[in-house]
Amino acid sequence: MLYREMGKTGDKVSILGFGCMRFQEINGRIDGQQTERQLLQAIDSGVNYFDTAYVYHGGKSESFLGEVFSKGIRNSVKIATKLPTYLVQSRRGMDEVLETQLKRLKTDRIDYYLLHMLTDFASWEKMKRLGILDFLQKAKLDGKIIYTGFSFHGDRENFKLIVDDYDWDMCQIQYNYLDEYYQAGTEGLKYAASKGLGVVVMEPLRGGRLVGRIPMEVEKIWSRAEIQRTPAEWALRWVWDHPEVTMLLSGMNEEAHISENIRIAGEAYPNSLPKEELAVVNRVKEVYQNLLKVGCTGCRYCMPCPSGVDIPNCLGIYNDKHLFQTKRTKIHYFLMTSGLVGGVPTYASRCIGCGKCEKVCPQHIEIRRHLKDVARTMEYPAMKQLTGLIHWGIKGYDLVKKRKNSFD
Known part of the structure; x- marks a missing residue:
């Protein structure tokens, strides 16, 4: 495992951080045995930074980490969690959230405490009016917070204003080869690093969109490269090639992915990709930019929908249709949104245009407009009628079954 310094803090952190938003679940609950095994696998391999938040897994992510880390390994890891700026409405509320997080995490301190999802300078100003400066100062003096930072989802000019307005220790931005100039982008990355901030990168694989199923045009480019790597390795190495990046976060929930990421994290030095390999990545980037319809990363901040x-599922399948140019995506869309799998229809045309999702989307996607496109493109005329008939049939079958059991 390679390590880099977290900016001016001097902390040596693993260049691979464990993102704790996408733990494996069983029936809506964190798969405890598998997730603990994966966390310990990462720690044994040198990962020492774990990123969670107040809202991840409905608050269970922090609690689960607390259970695992309290088994004698707390002092060997760095915990990063976040104050939900979109929920807190008072100075007192900040204290209450922090105390809740300390209890969940079973710790007396949080190594890196971030303001979650600042979108512009106005969102930072709002937090200042609520008393965030006093809160951070007091929490640091009390030893409950060691270092401060913020996660950001806005444009680079607002990012710079926030960087300059407080003595931050670190920040967290979205960055990958598709988002080189998106949000804070490369310019923001270099600006923050020049100010002494550690920079943590989220969404290095764009929510998994850069791996897994690969468009044929992209597959051809990767396969013709002189050096053969998986799509994940190309993407991760591209991020780590930037010396200004302190670490990247990976929402790892499969042992094979953890092993692969750890292997790469032991080899990915900054400025190690030659121009020929960077040219390969740029060709892939051009293909994706031409094919991708919606910039959704699947983070699910927009959920639940009223x-x-x-x-995320509707937008993801819609993207797949354009990425892979296959008619089967309509069948997949019907199966995944008709309610046959989960019991309740979840298709795009159920949208009533309330706009709640757009207010919390980190990517600032025009979700309502795209859902209309999804409905028009993916939902054939008889879909709702067929869905209704299927659910009517299922209810009828259940009723007959109940009556039969009552006679037995």
């Missing part, structure tokens, strides 16, 4: 739409 109307029951599974927004």
Whole structure:
């Protein structure tokens, strides 16, 4: 495992951080045995930074980490969690959230405490009016917070204003080869590093969109490269090639992925990709930019939808249709949104246009407009009628079964 310094803090952190937003689940609950095994696998391999938040897994992510880390390994790891700026409405509320997090994490301190999802300078100003400066100062004096930072989802000019307005220790930005100039981007990355901030990168694989199923045009480019790597390795190495990046976070939830990422994290030095390999990545980037319709990363901050739409699923399948140019995506869309799998329909046309999702989307996607496109493109005329008939049939079958059991 390679390590880099977290900016001016001097902390040596693993260049691979463990993102704790996408733990494996069983029936809506964290798969405890598998997830603990994966966390310990990462720690044994040198990962020493774990990123969670107040809202991840409905608050269970922090609690689960607390259970695992309290078994004699707390002092060997760095914990990063976040103050939910979108929920806190008072100075007192900040204290209450922090105390809750300390209890969940079973610790007396949080190594890196971030303001979650600042989107512009106005969102930072709002937090100042609520008393964030006093809160951070007091929490640091009390030893409950060691270092401060913020996660950001806005444009680079607002990012710079926030960087300059407080003595931050680190920041967290979205960055990958598709988002080189998106949000804070390369310019923001270099600016923060020049100010002495550690920079943690989220979404290095764009929510998994850069791996897994690969468009044929992209597959051809990767396969013709002189050096053969998996799509994940190309993407991770591209991020780590930037010396200004302190670490990247990976939402690892499969042992094979953890092993692969750890292997790469032991080899990925900054400025190690030659121009020929960077040219390969740029060709792939051009293909994706031409094919991708919606910039959704599947983070699920937009959920739950008041109307029951599974927004990330709808947008993801819509993207797949354009990425892979296959008619089977309509069948897949019907199976995944009709309610045959989960019991409740979640298709795009259920959207009533309330706009709640757009207010919390880190990517600032025009979700309502895209859902209309999804409905128009993916939902054939008889879909709702067929869905209704299927659910009517299922209810009828259940009723007959109950009556039969009552006679037995």
